[in-house]
Amino acid sequence: MMNRTVPHAETPGRSVPGRFRGPFTRWPRGADAVLATAMFLAAVLLEDAPGDAMAFRTVTGIFQPVLLLFVVAGAALYRRRRRPVAVLCVALAAWAPTLGSTYSTMGGMVIVALYSVGRHADDNRWGPLGVVAAIAAITIDGLLHSYPWGDITFGNLFMSGAWYLGRRLRLRAGRAARLHQEQAAEARRIVTEERTHIARELHDVVAHRVSMMTVQAGAARMVAAEDPQGALEAMAAVEEAGRQALDELRHLLGVLRPEAERDGLGPQPGLADLPRLVAEVREAGLDVLVADGIRNPLPARVDLSAYRIVQEALTNVLKHSGPGTRTEVHVRGEDDGITIEVLDDGHGAAVRSVSAAHEGRPGHGIVGMRERALLLGGSLDAQPRPGGGFRLTAHLPTKGEPT
Template sequence: MNSTAPHTETPGRGVPGRFRGPFTRWPRSADAVLATALFLPTMLLEEGPGDTLVVRPLSEILHPALLLFLVSGAALYRRRSRPVPVLCVVLAAWAATLGSSHSTLGGMVIVALYSVGRHAEDNRWGPVGVVAAIVALTIDGILLEVPWGDIGFGAFVMSGAWYLGRRLRLRAGRAARLRQEQAAEARRIVTEERTHIARELHDVVAHRVSMMTVQAGAARMVAAEDPQGALEAMAAVEEAGRQALDELRHLLGVLRPDAGRDGLGPQPGLADLPRLVADVREAGLDVTVSGGLRDAVPARVDLSAYRIVQEALTNVLKHSGPGTRTEVRLRAESNGITIVVLDDGHGSAVGSVSTGHHGLPGHGIVGMRERALLLGGTLDATPRPGGGFRLTAHLPTKGEPT
């Protein structure tokens, strides 16, 4: 039996968003290298005196067992897509060499057991494969007069390899389900807000607008024959328009409450950033603003840009706490404006950053992204390598919003 356990790969699927090794980036190439790396020592090396490894003589290398080594190494290349058949092939090849100097397929068996735990859909084959491997290991140890302690250690390594693969598969499944739940929750939030806004706009405003349309049509029809009636109809249009505007302002105030601001006052824009920055500085956030805009932008872009910066600073204060160093960058481009909000995540509440940013998304980031998408823009929010978060929004200033 092979006295050394091979180094198996570190799977990257179970740790989303972290280091992705070669077995995740280039699975086919990495599996080919792994199969070759296991085949060569299995073919060239054998156990020597005192648990040492020595190079086989040429006559021992050119042995019929070489065909078994080749078949086992080639089978390992398919260990992801066909893990159970691969384990069967490797165990059969090992069984044919038990008790001989060519019984060095233990490393391939360990990798095959790990692959069954990591990639097999049917969980029943894992324990069966572990039992078969331990039986073969015991027979090989008895025939070669290996100490029972070494046999027990080999059995522990083989069962541990399968168990490790199984645990990583379960963890990867939980991570995949969490990502699906996050995506479903984000879609639910967007759908809920859009449905709410559409229903309220229809119920509150559509009636007034319909009245305005009817009154305006009546005024046009009687304008030549009954000027007084036309004036009365236009007065009704004016009154209905004022009521619709008041109700619309009230509705938007309910949907997007803005504490401390007069609901009937003008909407804020990028010109109001100094006051916003002063407010968050009073709350303890260390904010700096760089860049700026030379030309005026459409009102819808101006308002959305202000709201995105406001929500981003609120998120930093909420998840990282006072003392967090934050930078807001504004940059004008040929087809729009770019907003970048950076924070170092080192405030007094830094312990809650992971919970706030890696849990289910709330209305904050979803709402900011929805604002950008409605303008035909984009918004990305990603963790920074050294801690904190980076939010980048691009808002077009030309063309029609989507």
């Protein structure tokens, strides 16, 4: 049938519903400004004290050229996303003159810069070089301060780990972006394939008979004055060809999708056939409640598309959640069209977690339903519900021309 993954053509990096987004994702510029200010103040106001402790120092007692180095490194840190390699070079260059002194407190800035290179730099060659330079700097600083080798080693590992963490996050984000692009490309391919299929079938099935109708109508017009009987026969042939074309169009709508339960020879179903469809899925074990608020007759194309959308949605619930799933179908009439909403609680006999139920490649089902809605000038949205289960909402206009 279909896969319940919903392919949306969104930009990479769009968050999954319910996923936590921290301040560095929500407000990147503001968060970077706060981070740069915090690192600058830490470098300025803190200094090493005996016993592996930190002590505060007064700003007035700082050597002015060193304060300038702090300012330059802190200001550069604000650009860590756009120019990560340059920021790392500035941080290392500003740190180097202070090594071995009480002002060598820019290690935090270097750690942030190393993380930023791993997270945001496009050229992977600079990361290892930056790690080597940072390790050399912290080793020199530790030897000049006579720190134990254990502390120096820990500092080296921390520097390396900051870059490695940034790189791992960047690789994971890259894989997620590629997967999103592949899913979007697959969705576009499915839509194009379905449109091509429909166009090819329409040409093969209808074009011949429409051509015959045109020729016969032209012949009837030419002989109408001299041979009324021949004109009548030609018009009868046009009528017969038109009926055959309509029959073949109805058959085409039924056979384009392989899951159609009819043989295509009878009339196409509509919302009036929902009771029979509901009875079938109830026999399969689905607990379905239907609220049909449509009272006025609908255009044939809207009636058929509405029925097919409900049919595929119920099939999807039965496939992914299994028997016993409580499902609600609401069909409402509005001023400009109808709205279809299919809800399920996802608590059937075959229930799985939301993530497991929506893994995999996007199938033709939701793409096909969305295509039906778009061809009518409407819309369709399908997504997991916060408490479990799935929600599908379609709006089909009943006025205006279909797209």
